Amino acid sequence: MKRNIYLETVPISEALSTVQARLDRTALVKTEMVPTHEALGRVTARPVYADLSSPTYHSAAMDGIAVLAEDTFSAREDAPLSLSPDKFTPVNTGNALPDGVNAVIMIENVLMQDDGTARIEAPAFPWQHVRRIGEDIVATELLIPSNHELSAYDIGALLSAGIWELSVYEKLKAVIIPTGDEVLDFRDRPTPKPGQVVESNTQVFSALASKWGIEVIRHEPVPDRPEALTEALKNALLSDAHIVVMGAGSSAGAKDYTRSVLSELGEVLVHGIKAMPGKPSLLGIASEEFGSKLMVGAPGYPVSAVICFEELLAPLAAWMSRKVLPARPQVDVTMTRSMPSKLGMEEFLRVSIGRVGDSYVATPLSRGAGMITTMTKAQGICRIPANSEGINQGQTLPASLLVPRESLEQTLVVVGSHDNTVDLLADALMGRDTPIHLASTHVGSMGGLMAVKNGACHMAGTHLFDPDTNDYNAPFISKYLPDADVVLINLAIRHQGLIVAASNPKNIQGVTDLVRDDVQFINRQRGAGTRILLDWHLSQNDIVPSQVKGYDKEEFTHMAVAVNVLSGAADCGLGIMAAAKALNLGFVPLARERYDLLIPRQHLSDPRVQAVLETIRTDAFKERIQSLGGYETDLTGQEMQPGMGLPE
Structure with a gap:
């Protein structure tokens, strides 16, 4: 079967209109x-x-007495009227009105006399407090x-x-067929080997589809064999489903057969949309013998698949079922940093959002189409138009919310260096009586300082060491934020070192070993305090970065560095002991350092910041930090002053 290359991408709006013009929803949806x-x-x-x-009868709308209004016209406050028992009937709300009456007087306005008469001081008007037939x-x-x-x-x-x-x-039904030799069925609870992935896109689609009123049937994973894919698609089209989705195989790889398979059983109308992620999405219509059903080829990468589901499949399904697709709420957000974008492609940028001061700020998350965790961490999505080359720091633009707007008021925005204790803090804050969501963005210590300077966060994690003063963070604050009114609160003292494979098979003992030809290193990103610490140690040993194999390979978290070592992609990387311990790796100690929270003083009274300070000063939280390994809590929760350095 011929390999497919998609060359003509179209805007999302054109893709939708093309399918709607060709799909006969009246014939398809009975x-x-x-x-x-x-x-x-x-x-x-x-x-x-x-x-x-x-109602089907005249009924009382109040508890009281039912009367003929005309019998009450003479009642006055200064000349009360007494109605004899034959002139009224007691009723409760909802009772049918007796024949011959047309009004109800509330019981509060009636004084019952000992002789059985009812005394009133105001007349009733016709149909007063009455629910009439057909009202x-x-x-x-x-x-x-x-x-x-x-x-x-x-x-x-x-x-x-x-x-x-x-x-x-009819309620829409869809069959989704996961494909790929590398795909493992999640129901088997597998342990993936290199090159294998656990299939999860079908469950993302099923969860989304349930909100859209679509019933989903999941096919078992199908390997990358044209005949097997064709058979699976044919069986799905012969079912009572209105939509068939093939997951993965829509791109241009040697084993991407989805377009060929769809073309064999129908017509492909769209292959490729002007969007990132989601570009390889496919839309088509099955041939008449298969009911002219909607066929969708969803990309294999999770975030790309979500764009396909939400931007293509959801509006088409709503149109087919005559429903109105609810729009997500939007807020205007100020971007914390610039992000270039490819001209001609609409980009869906996942962002972390929180209210800082009087504004909502948004920090872009990683762009990778395969990074489903960016969807779990995102509070919103910003669209970068196709005619734009990107967005600038400080620019304001609308964001579609993935969470209730009210939750943004309970979101604490933390930008800066990554540390596992921040993850502990996030969990502890969510356990409070009033949960607080900690939205953290890992841009390195210097990035955190700049976020504080630009008013883009409530606090920043930083661990910048200044060898000239033997101090942490304060010298950098003086240099880069000279006029800022901020406080430094210690979160923990942590142990940094070289994360190596279990049992350290290459016997790596220090930074001097990084120049060896048989040692592959994995680095942290520019601006990260860990990278600054590495550079200082290299300079102390007269090593230039070009001598370190892998110096230019970057990761954004300590755990990502540890995973590189665990997988064998690197022999070592600089990181915290807790990350090595979490993955049962080896650790070569290099330095102790202070990890502080930099907080603008104006935010100290914010309940979210107060919750952080209360939490980290508890013995229970300090014990959780120590349980990670490689941490000391002697200074945790204390305000740091310039020159305090690090205790012995």
Whole structure:
């Protein structure tokens, strides 16, 4: 089977209109009768007219007495009227009105006499406190129009009007087929080997589809063999599903057969959209013998697949089922740093959002299409238009929220150096009676200082060592934030060193070993305090970076460095002892250092910051830090002053 190369990408809007113009939703999505009480979320296929009026009788709208209004017209405050028992009837709210009466006087305005008469001081007017026949619904009137998505309130109205069943459009059904030789079925709880991945995209789609009212059937993973893929697609198209999604194989690799398979059983209308991530997405229509159903080729990378699901499949499914796709709430956010973007491609940028001062600030997260955790960490998505070359630091633009807007008020924005204790803090804050979400962005210690300077965070993690003063952080604050009113609170003293493979098979003992030809190093990103510490140790040993094999290979967290060592991608990397311990790796101690939280003084009274200080000063939290290994808590929670350095 011929390999496919996609060359003509189209904007998302054009992709949608192309499919809508060719897909016959009337023929594809049939109608059915369903019981009214089971019709929540369904869409009416025909207008619904009331069979019954509501109420079906004149009824009392208040507790009191039912009267003929004309019998009360003479009542005055200075000339009360006494009604004989034959002139009124006691009623409760909802009671049918007796014959011959047309008003209700509230019981609060009635004084019952010992002789059985009812004394009133004001007249009633006709139909006072009465729900008349058909006041809410009149039999034969239009109750619900066609193409209306039924709410809980609609169900109540329909039943009140005597509608026991109604015609609605079928509930959409979709089959999703995961593909790939490297894909492992998550139901087997596998342990992946190099080159293998646990299949999860089907479950992301299933969860999203449940919100869209789509019933999903998951096919077992299919290997990259054209005949097997064709057979799986054919069986899915012969089912009662309206949509068939093939996961992965939509790009241009040697084993990307999705386009060929879809073309064999139908017509591909779109292959490639002007969007990042999500570019390889496929849309097509099955041939008539397979019901002219919608076929979708979703990219294999998780974030790309999500874009395909949310930006293509969701609006098409809403259109097919005659539903209105709810728009996500939006807020205007100020970007904390510049991000270039490819001209001609619309980019969906995941961002971390929090309210800092009077503004919402957004920090871009990693762009990798395979990094599903950026979706779990993101509070929103910003769209960079196709005609833009990127966004600038300080620029304000709308962000579509992935979380309730109210949760942003409980989000603590932390920018700077990564440390495992920050993860502990995030968990502890969520365990409070009023949970606080810690949104952390790892841009290195210098990046954290700049975020504080630009008012882009509540606090920054920093561990910058100044060899000239033998002090931490304060000299850098004086240099880069000379006018800033800030405080330094210690989170922990941590042990840095070389993370090596278990049992240290290459016998790496210090930075001098980094120049060996058989040692592959993994570095931290520019601006990271760990990298600055490395550079200082290299200079102390008269080593230039070009002598270190792998110096230019960067990671953004200590755990990422440790994973590189665990996988064999590197022989060693500089990081914290806790990261080595977490993955059962070896550790060669190099230095102790102070990891502090830099906090603008204006935020000290913020309840979110107060919660941090309360938490880290507890014995229980200090014990959790110590349990990680490679930490000391002698200074934890204390305010640091210039010149304090590091205790012996």
